[in-house]
Amino acid sequence: MSNSELKQVVGAAIVDDLGRPQSLLAARRTAPVAYAGMWEFPGGKVEPGETCEAALHRELTEELGIEVVLGSEVTGPLDQGWPLNPQAAMRVWLVEVKAGEPRPLEDHDELRWVRLDSPELAELPWIPADLPIVSAVRRAADQSPAE
Numbered sequence: 602m603s604n605s606e607l608k609q610v611v612g613a614a615i616v617d618d619l620g621r622p623q624s625l626l627a628a629r630r631t632a633p634v635a636y637a638g639m640w641e642f643p644g645g646k647v648e649p650g651e652t653c654e655a656a657l658h659r660e661l662t663e664e665l666g667i668e669v670v671l672g673s674e675v676t677g678p679l680d681q682g683w684p685l686n687p688q689a690a691m692r693v694w695l696v697e698v699k700a701g702e703p704r705p706l707e708d709h710d711e712l713r714w715v716r717l718d719s720p721e722l723a724e725l726p727w728i729p730a731d732l733p734i735v736s737a738v739r740r741a742a743d744q745s746p747a748e
């Protein structure tokens with residue numbers, strides 16, 4: 602299914618190890634008010650002329666100060682990924698940190714590594730649209746090839 606009216610957002614499921622993911626880095630938003638205090642996948646809107654992958658690298662450098670390696674995409678039900686709201690959808694990739702230590706430089710006030718097999722993960726107050734993505738990330742992590 603494709604809908605060109607949807608704003609394209611990209612998000613990163615940052616895991617400790619792409620070969621054998623055990624923990625996910627969740628990020629708590631500071632803005633806008635409607636989302637402040639909610640947890641999300643770091644990322645943001647794709648700019649005109651930019652590929653989704655390039656946007657994800659840019660957003661992660663801006664927001665967290667890291668360079669990353671992209672793993673496989675956690676595909677959603679739309680060509681544009683996962684529906685977020687009537688105006689936007691998000692493509693999500695498994696990601697591993699290549700350089701830098703993630704810090705909440707902008708848009709977030711807390712970052713937290715949470716084990717993928719822990720109940721704490723789904724208990725965080727995620728942006729509601731992200732909950733099915735969290736489940737899909739857990740499934741994708743289970744299927745990642747162990748090295």
Ligand SMILES: Nc1nc2c([nH]c(=O)n2[C@H]2C[C@H](O)[C@@H](COP(=O)(O)OP(=O)(O)OP(=O)(O)O)O2)c(=O)[nH]1
Pocket residue numbers: 610611612636640641642643644645646647685686689691728730731
């Ligand atoms: N980054 C991100 N955005 C999400 C998630 N879930 C969700 O509903 N959204 C929504 C919130 C926003 O409406 C939109 C992304 O906007 P954003 O504020 O992160 O984008 P951006 O960094 O490019 O910000 P800006 O240019 O508008 O300032 O998608 C998520 O897990 N991560």
